[in-house]
Amino acid sequence: MRPESAQPPASSQSPASSQSESAGPAPAVGAYDLRPGSGLAVAVLCAAGIVVSLMQTIIVPLIPELPLLLGTSPSNAAWALTITLLVGAVGTPISGRLGDMVGKRRVLLVCLSAVAAGSTVCALSTSLVPFLIGRGLQGIGMGTVAVGISLIRDIVPPQRLGSSIGAMSASLGVGGALGLPFAAVIAQHVSWHALFWVSAAVAVVAAVAVRIAVQVSAIATGGRFDAVGALGLSVFLSCLLLAVSKGYEWGWTSPAVLGLLAGFLVALALWFRYERGRPGALIDLRVNGTKPILLTNIASIAAGFVFYAMQMMPIQVLMAPQAAPSGIGLPMVQASLVLMPGGLVMFAFSYVSAWLSRRRGARVALGVGSLGIGVGYLTFLAMLLGPWPPTWGWLLVVNCLVGAGLGIAYSAMPALIMEWVPVTQTGEANGVNATMRAVGTSLATAVVGMILASSFAVVDGATGPIPVPTVGAYVSASVISLVVCAVSAIAAFAVPRGRLVDEPVV
Template identity: 65%
Template sequence: MTTTPPESHPRLAIAVLCAAGVVVAVMQTIIVPLIPSLPTLLKTSQTNASWALTITLLVGSVITPIAGRLGDMFGKKRMVVASMAAVSVGSAVCALAPGLFVFMIGRGLQGLGIGTIALGISLMRDIVPAERLSGSVGAMSASLGVGGSLGLPFAAAIADNLNWHALFWVSAAVALLAGVAVVVTVPDHGTPTGGRFDYPGAAGLTVLLTCILLAVSKGNEWGWGSPVTLGLFAGFVVSTIWWCRWERRRENPLVDLRLNVRRAVLLTNLASIASGFAFYAMQMIPIQILMAPTGANAAGSLGFGLSMVLASLVLMPGGLVMFVFSSVSAALTGRYGARVSLSLGSLVMGGSYTVLLVMITGPWAGNWMWLLAANILSGAGLGIAYSAMPALIMRWVPVSHTGEANGVNALMRSVGTSLATAAVGMILSASTVAVQTSGGTAVPLPSSGAYVWGVCIALTTCLLATVTALSIPARRPVDEETVV
């Protein structure tokens, strides 16, 4: 359903929204080239410096469903502009930061913009003709992969040739321009639902997500049996029980649980968790192999000895392929349905891990071409799958809850990436070999067996996503036809 006449197709607005999505996705990866030098730059320890990455992902996961609900209530365009403003201000704060505390405030503000992609998808339902909606949503979904693939070389080039302050000043300027472009070009035809915002529900959601995401992402570092980790898991259980009871009693809840436990919506979200896991595992494994020293091959590990810039350039085509295949997903969805597109995309992602597995276990000497092929396959699968998820969500939820439902779906993908960080990170660190660097020092790197286990687990999640997608009902029951 759309409120826009079929003859009105705001192509420029769609391009601007996709560009805003790319900007936000870049913010998640621009800090990666700085990680080794952050303790020196911010005058802190390596452990404390890791929070500069964690805080952005944590804030982004929490704000995504909240921003979606606020978009439904007060206007999706308004929330997109606010998100881009937060990214711009946060980038400026990072550029001026004298130490870790202020830098983390800036990174947290950048995280407030992560809900832009889910908001943009929901906004498109209001402004794009129905016959063009699938392709537009696919392009917006694919902006995540494009931004992720461009982020590393973009950040590494600026950090190498200028300085780390310039990296964040450029980010602030780009985010500001994107926000202004949204104001100028994007129409706002949707009707906000209004109502009173559920502040206790937002606080409860923040607590439960903080508990589970911190426990999962930091459990390997703190120890899975440590009092802090166990306390966070306990806090998650208690806060989740309270939050669910609160939301069920609310007349205008932050998250409509009855809507999100419908079979089609629930299965789509479960498939999104598995797809998010597969997506981030592909970010974690190839980059380590590409950048590990070549001596790792003789020591029982894998390494091709590339610099970060070269390694990121090898992986960059995956994001561009993701964008191209979002249009393929739209065509498949139009002909066979979004559930078929989601299952096919998950299968193609499984193919990328099969390539990795063959490279690692085969009797031949691997090279970066294998990882390029795996990354391209992964990008194709992600382009198909990620574009199908919003199409499924919007098919099964009312227009008045589009922002909320897409926010929850984006949150499920974030949960999947957090699980990948924990599971794959734990596996790769559990089995290591000592490898001599060119400087003569020995560094621990994942063994080839650890890579095999990591790849096999990611391949399994792809198969689970395929089965889950095929379990989604092909047609909406008659009694639910009237809600959309």
């Protein structure tokens, strides 16, 4: 494919483009199109991020009914979640690299079109296979946020870059917060097919808005796509994520899981040898292997873990029967409404992250955000271990505290990446960083899911006896998450000091 054609502005020869061979941080400035409407472009990109993140949560209300709806077993139906995660994790770094090569807006439109097509296929499905195909197509769209962040760097003036990147990053939280009530209301009061028709419609609207309101970036490197590198990346990531996400269900010592882990190690070694030092590699290992980027990605894995762990636990506490050791007994819609403000707080605190990054640097913002998430987990532990009964008010506070920390941390990650990465590789680097968060999410699914499933009590529910996690299980998962928060903070503060957002570009 040829890169998007656009006449570069006079400022397109930024110092960042000449720093690909240097070891220092790249300026957080690309080639700026200063035409009016960049604020509208950022708003549209944030809306596109919200649309894509909705795809991760809209299926949650359907999970108990999917086996009946699709005429399959519960274990097969679980692939509706797994396949979207796998395709998104593999496709995000590929989308980032393609965005750098052929134009970021073009790749954004492809991602949103895949979401629309996948939603349509799901809406028309009555059996498992086409439904999984649709969910896989939806997973392609997960690269939207990473590519959108890189595009913002190209088209937004430096003085607005931090807040714009923060808002785009926090769109993940908004989409996640809105997804549960959005899906629950439509699925309960209309039909599950209507849920996917609405998803297809909003994806089409988002794509049209991007086409109209977002200008073409002047930065596109061209070149030949590294198909062998993409294949290798797909193989080793799929092996890793499948083993991690299915380890508890299949058995950690089962031939399937051990085979996947062995395949991951072999494929990773071969891929690393092939990609190292290769011109035009899918992922520049020299840049992504530097200390600042490596530490940021470690913090990102940890942040992805604590983000999804807090997605898994509160909803179960809220929906567990009151007879359960820590149950509150709310139905799905009310429970999701309790959790919704957390995503809105996450979005609001993205601006706090931008302010903190300007004053102290993105590394400090990432560390502070990680510690803030830890405060939320400590509050959750206080609710579980205190003499008072759990209430939805407690979980509202917990979710808002965690949302505030996530808003600061998630917004700081791309800002920190772009302090150190040449402007021509922002899509690639942000794609890798987003994949690291997906790895953290998968680890949370495996670790927290295993803990909650291995320690449970049987209580009477509306449809008969049901197993619910014990207080001890929630405490164990929370303590592990607190340790992970500490790892994220330590990694963030260990990143060398880079250029502050408001420092002059030289």
